[in-house]
Amino acid sequence: MPEARHFHEELAELKNKLLVMSSLVEASIQKSIQALEERSPTLAREVFDDDKVIDQMEIEIDECGIRLMALDQPVAVDLRMLFGVLRINNDLERIGDHSVNIAERALRLAEAPFLKQLVDIPRMAAIVQSMVKDVLDGFVQEDPEKARATCKRDDEVDELDDRFIRALLTYMMEKPSVITQAMDLIIISKNLERIGDLATNIAEDVVFIYQAKTIKHHIDKKED
């Protein structure tokens, strides 16, 4: 059995680290979209730098969590929490990578003529940002229903992504000279769509932590 005080202190610290990590990741999405909107290479490069910090934090949280698991051998709810924290950690790091992908395209687009279709991106970005924020709030507030509600908004993101790409394809056919920039916008849209998927993964982790249920792949199955 875990030595209660020690273990729970360490776990609380680990959760705090995860929240710092999630603020960094949320900021990285925000900054990558701002780099795109403001055509700012400086902001885009900040996203690359911030991602190094995010990567380092992921390793730290991973190592802490694995050490805690090995030393304190938690069971039941504590084990689920620890396990869930490590999964959320991995998903947050992947979201950071998508911000980097977006910033890379923003950097290229800052040099190219402005494409009006860009205005649809911030709307999609706002939804995925709120999804990431809400699943983390659900985690902090021990409110799995709040996290679960996020999954529904993922359908909206998928639909926006589909519509955006279809519109851009039509535009590319009419005006082949914009193909390169349009492709960059499509890749950005796809990255936002992936962030939505990862927010959904995190929601599943939050439900797993607090309700001991697996809701992956829409199979609502009791865990233990």
Added chain:
Amino acid sequence: MPEARHFHEELAELKNKLLVMSSLVEASIQKSIQALEERSPTLAREVFDDDKVIDQMEIEIDECGIRLMALDQPVAVDLRMLFGVLRINNDLERIGDHSVNIAERALRLAEAPFLKQLVDIPRMAAIVQSMVKDVLDGFVQEDPEKARATCKRDDEVDELDDRFIRALLTYMMEKPSVITQAMDLIIISKNLERIGDLATNIAEDVVFIYQAKTIKHHIDKKED
């Protein structure tokens, strides 16, 4: 301490399940590319069906692993193995999702005029398939070096993907009527590139399991 016989039997069974899962995932990549090459909607639909089985296996392996972790409270090398198996499990499931994405595009392309650029896809697919196979072999043969060698081939995949997309962009500009199909090929290429990334993640897990090292983000750091 884990009750040795029981725990190691269960762990062996879990590893076997993971190998079955990896065969299914390898087959799903293969089948999605074959669906593309042979313009076969039937094969594409098989990929969708197979993915349901893969999703179900992921849940089973996850549940088994978490239960084993809770009941037997393994430490050190056993804990690392169990933890590593669960990570590989998640990554394999994600690879399965990419096969589905490829099959979806293959289904659409089967209805559209043939695009000669398609011939570059199987080459890239062959590399990522061998990457997935080799990391799993590295896992089975307890050979982290074999798994680690895989990471290098990921650079080749990234380069092929870049070159392929650049060539297609040029082609789209010359011939806007093919934009929709060309875009499908680009999305397929991107999905293969992501499979390469996930194979690299698995390689990192194999190194973690057998060498207790974190090699993520190219930081070569001893774990304990």
